[in-house]
Amino acid sequence: MIALVAALGAVAVITGLLVFTVDSMARATFLLLASFVAVAVVLIGFGLGYLGTVVILMMTIEMMIMVVFMVMLMMNPAGLMPMTMVHNRRGSWAIALVAFGLLTAGVWLVPFPVRASAASRGVTSGPAVGPDPTVALGDALMGGQMLTMMTLGLALLATIVGAVAVAVSRR
Amino acid sequence: MVLLAPALVVVAGLAAAAGAATAGEGPTAPVVETLRLLTKQRRRTLSDDPALARIGLTALPVAAVLALAVVPLGDRAPVDLGVGVVWFNAMEVVAWFAVWVVGWGPNAATSLAGGYRVLPLGLAYELPHMLAIITPAIAAGSLSPGVIAAAQHDLWYAVWMPAAFLLYLLSVAAMAFWGPFAAPLGRDLAGGAAAEHAGLDRLLLLAGRWMLLTAAAAMAVPLFLGGGAPPPITGPDPFPGLPVLWFAVKLVVVLGLLLALRRAVPMLRMARFATLAWTVLIPLAVAQALVVTVVVLP
Numbered sequence: 001m002i003a004l005v006a007a008l009g010a011v012a013v014i015t016g017l018l019v020f021t022v023d024s025m026a027r028a029t030f031l032l033l034a035s036f037v038a039v040a041v042v043l044i045g046f047g048l049g050y051l052g053t054v055v056i057l058m059m060t061i062e063m064m065i066m067v068v069f070m071v072m073l074m075m076n077p078a079g080l081m082p083m084t085m086v087h088n089r090r091g092s093w094a095i096a097l098v099a100f101g102l103l104t105a106g107v108w109l110v111p112f113p114v115r116a117s118a119a120s121r122g123v124t125s126g127p128a129v130g131p132d133p134t135v136a137l138g139d140a141l142m143g144g145q146m147l148t149m150m151t152l153g154l155a156l157l158a159t160i161v162g163a164v165a166v167a168v169s170r171r
Numbered sequence: 172m173v174l175l176a177p178a179l180v181v182v183a184g185l186a187a188a189a190g191a192a193t194a195g196e197g198p199t200a201p202v203v204e205t206l207r208l209l210t211k212q213r214r215r216t217l218s219d220d221p222a223l224a225r226i227g228l229t230a231l232p233v234a235a236v237l238a239l240a241v242v243p244l245g246d247r248a249p250v251d252l253g254v255g256v257v258w259f260n261a262m263e264v265v266a267w268f269a270v271w272v273v274g275w276g277p278n279a280a281t282s283l284a285g286g287y288r289v290l291p292l293g294l295a296y297e298l299p300h301m302l303a304i305i306t307p308a309i310a311a312g313s314l315s316p317g318v319i320a321a322a323q324h325d326l327w328y329a330v331w332m333p334a335a336f337l338l339y340l341l342s343v344a345a346m347a348f349w350g351p352f353a354a355p356l357g358r359d360l361a362g363g364a365a366a367e368h369a370g371l372d373r374l375l376l377l378a379g380r381w382m383l384l385t386a387a388a389a390m391a392v393p394l395f396l397g398g399g400a401p402p403p404i405t406g407p408d409p410f411p412g413l414p415v416l417w418f419a420v421k422l423v424v425v426l427g428l429l430l431a432l433r434r435a436v437p438m439l440r441m442a443r444f445a446t447l448a449w450t451v452l453i454p455l456a457v458a459q460a461l462v463v464t465v466v467v468l469p
Binding site for chain 1: 220223226252253254257258260261264265267268271272275276287289290293294297314446449450453454457
């Protein structure tokens with residue numbers, strides 16, 4: 001299991017790096033998606049089935065929405081002409097290294113909770129889950145604000161639908 | 172699990188034969204077409220990207236098989252996943268990506284335009300679809316298709332939440348870019364995303380589409396039609412111990428409804444369908460989910 005997770009981690013990093021070496025929007029989109037899917041399968045391997053599956057779902061849709069923005073905003077909307085995937089190299093390097101340093105420091109500094117059954121066997125680290133990892137995740141993210149967030153989500157959706165309805169009736 | 176892919180190919184082939192028969196061709200047309208495509212060469216165009224196109228072409232049937240893996244065929248699923256409904260949804264959106272790169276690959280105008288048509292289609296059908304598959308999950312209190320099927324021993328969800336069932340059928344056809352939603356492969360674009368693909372490439376695309384449609388029709392059985400159990404109104408099961416049989420009968424009915432949809436509705440323009448989806452179908456799906464939630468609220 002650890003070998004599989006490590007291999008998928010390597011796949012995620014390599015495909016992530018390759019995004020910046022290709023010269024086509026479509027290939028960059030595919031490689032980025034492959035990187036995200038590898039991370040999602042790592043999450044599923046950790047026992048976070050819901051989170052991993054949602055990452056696959058969201059990232060696939062997100063890549064396709066990125067394509068919509070590509071058509072709307074880019075100089076080369078079809079994207080068939082070769083183009084470079086990098087600009088502002090120095091700034092990008094600085095941002096990337098700072099973000100990498102912060103995230104890596106976070107991995108080692110954050111005190112991860114320990115699963116009760118594992119702690120009784122003397123294990124002091126490892127993926128932490130409650131009885132149901134999906135419930136535990138929802139509780140950790142939203143806690144007592146669950147009802148607020150659900151109401152907010154519905155209000156946002158209603159706003160979007162209302163905006164679309166108003167926009168299309170003006171044709 | 173090993174037999175899943177061949178079984179899906181066979182059932183999708185039968186569905187394609189029925190589809191050919193209802194479209195006025197002979198029912199053997201898919202077999203003839205398959206053999207013809209297998210003997211033809213693949214086609215290359217100028218400065219194309221065949222590797223990327225073939226990734227998309229392969230992803231389509233693979234995603235269909237992976238989506239079917241969590242569907243209870245009879246009483247239990249090949250892979251009994253606790254979050255099966257979400258997994259099914261994640262696998263079917265792979266079709267967006269697949270059709271887009273399939274259209275992109277050949278570096279041709281009609282093909283590219285066909286590939287791009289899948290984006291408005293996807294953005295229009297996906298939210299009603301998500302709400303339609305979440306509604307049975309709310310009612311059963313579980314994301315596992317097996318548990319959802321078992322929760323319908325008194326009343327099918329197709330009867331209790333008809334709007335969700337209709338939205339599911341509609342969005343399934345859209346997901347497989349099929350029937351009224353076939354604009355990505357539209358005749359007005361000389362075949363769209365499929366225009367420049369010949370031989371095995373074209374076979375993968377067309378067969379993958381039938382496989383996706385069949386897998387999605389199969390998911391309607393546990394979500395809305397009670398899975399492998401007999402209809403609640405018939406009393407004791409006349410074929411006890413054969414849930415696969417009931418599953419097959421219901422699958423045939425769902426596929427029949429989808430074939431009737433193609434006969435009944437002409438091909439929709441993507442802009443009109445997007446307007447319909449965002450102003451009518453999404454509010455309808457939210458209302459249906461709300462009614463179900465209020466009823467099952469403890």
